[in-house]
Amino acid sequence: MRATSIPDGVLIGRATVPGFDHPRVVTVRDGQVVDITSAGMATVRDIAESGRAAEHVRTAAGTSLGPVDAIYAGSHGLPRLLAPIDLQAIKASGVTFVVSLLERVIEEQARGDKSRADALRGEILDLIGTDLSQLVPGSDAAMKVKARLIEKGVWSQYLEVGIGPDAEIFTKGQPMSAVGHGAEVGLHPVSSWNNPEPEVALLVTSKGDIIGATLGNDVNLRDVEGRSALLLGKAKDNNASASLGPFVRLFDGDFTLETIKQAEIALRVEGEDGFVLEGQSNMAQISRTPESLVAATIGQHHQYPDGLVLYLGTMFAPVKDRDGAGKGFTHKVGDVVSISTPSLGTLSNRVNLSTVCPPWTYGASHLMRDLARANLL
Template identity: 85%
Template sequence: MSGKHYPEGVLIGRARVPGQQHPALVTVRDGVLFDITAKGMATVRDVAESGRAAEHVRTAPGRELGDADAVVANSVAGKTDSSQPSLLSPIDLQAIKASGVTFVVSLLERVIEEQARGDKAKADSLRGEILGLIGTDLSELVPGSDTAMKVKAALIERGVWSQYLEVGIGPDAEIFTKGQPMSSVGYGAEVGLHPVSSWNNPEPEVALLVTSKGEIIGATLGNDVNLRDVEGRSALLLGKAKDNNASASLGPFVRLFDGGFTLDTVKTAEIALRVEGEDGFVLDGHSNMAQISRTPESLVAATIGSHHQYPDGLVLYLGTMFAPVKDRDGAGKGFTHKLGDTVSISSEALGTLVNRVNLSTQCPPWTYGASHLLRDLAKADLL
């Protein structure tokens, strides 16, 4: 990995550059950040839809913006010098979609959330009880298979069937809208918790960059911030639990597929999570994408196809196996965020995404949308 926060490879991202209104398209070459914004290739969407994204980013003329590590360091909220470039989310006009309950551990925890009705004090006892009732290793189940349907029937008979088990082992994947185009935040930004929540956690994930034709052309890291108590009260509150100001983080860059980095690399990627609190609390975790229960291709196919089109493409969070249960404030109290937590999500193939936790009402409001981007690009004669 070059530096601490980004890997080698064909990288594309976006940056705020002093003296210009529109975000710049950027890449890293030999440790230097380059602005490769060009007429007709002024958005990540344009590059992705070109059919030659990696080749374009690798060969496009560019203007040096400075040392890439320095720009990364300047992107941290509260430490940003506005006279210097800083990173933004590495996507722009793409829809922001997410898949849920794609790992066995998160499947179990979603069932617990539902059964506990958002009460984290009940979670430990429920965890043991539900594992006993299942009586099988869910990691061996193929979603939608005959064996999975038999487990479903047995759970219904025992009175513990859950909507989360339905999407975890049933034929249909859970796909939802995580946020609107242009609403995601990037490396160093604050991530937001809705102030009604008292039980929440990070969800470290790989997110795929997908074209309007359904082609997967790259990947990045993401934090699908989750409110466990809100979603646990009712799955109908998924929108409130998932889509809030600054609740979708991506970055630091999208790494585009080329000869040395492919979807197979993503499928075996190791993902690490570290939460560091101002109270001295530290949480570490690791997962492997090889443990996902549905293939990335099948999740993309469930999202885009003849049943649903995305003219500007999409980014798809692939789900997480992390559901932190480490006690934070005493035995049996489990994990929840505290304001000021620093969340680091890392992978050798994709770099490190770092964000600081705040209330969504206290994070910078989302004010720059698709209309603003297009107006600014038009003023700069880049469309």
């Protein structure tokens, strides 16, 4: 990878470009960000739905916008990277790794009180153990574990979706609401216990074909969701609470879904208080295959005419104490969260309150009007 953490491969993204009212579709060629916006192919959605996305991005005529290093760094006066999707639905899957499964159970048992988490973690691990990774969700063996846990009084809705037959799939945000590399990510100000969720997100067409991948931060409010799973929307869908980027890498040549299944996702949080948190997430430890998660999202039971992006879940649940023994981790305003893997690059965002982050004001209707005025539809 280059120093900017932009990978090689067929990349597609979006950027605001001085002189244009609407986001431009871009790629990277020979160290330059290149504008490939054209009539009929003016959105990432249109290119994804073309059936030849990688070929189009490789061969489309384009105009250089500047060095990728400088644009990635957010240099003044140059285009600014946006989330690399536009009209796609933003969906997410939860409790797909055993570590996050156990942390969700702890959240529920703590009822949103982070001061109880450390003691509860020890009690629950003593009771149910940590090695659920060999269980196939929905299998006879998983159902036997479920029965034993019910007998012991610790069954939970999170264990249900972690080892039960049905995956947790939810709406993370609305189309056009995600932020990109270099933007601020938002925390609802009611939360005092929250964390990043470093994840791989798949680009999926309206036919259910998986054609590429990017990195994402599924910002999570642990105290809000822990109080009640019915507060999932409040915990997950807030202004600037979904980040994606820096680009979608389209499957092509040696880069395939199998590459993603073996990816190591690194997380680094750097606080203004000097606190540093690091961790790794190994996609090989996911308990449900990416294909099965996509199938649970789109099919005869549910269609997405503009396609979707699907966060695959995370195994990383930070528990490192930040403000004292037993208090665990929570974000502070000013934290810089970096999520990286060699095949997809690095996505970095600064943490702020969702009420302070720039408001989301540019939606699908605005994009369509701007593209129509530019004769690009």
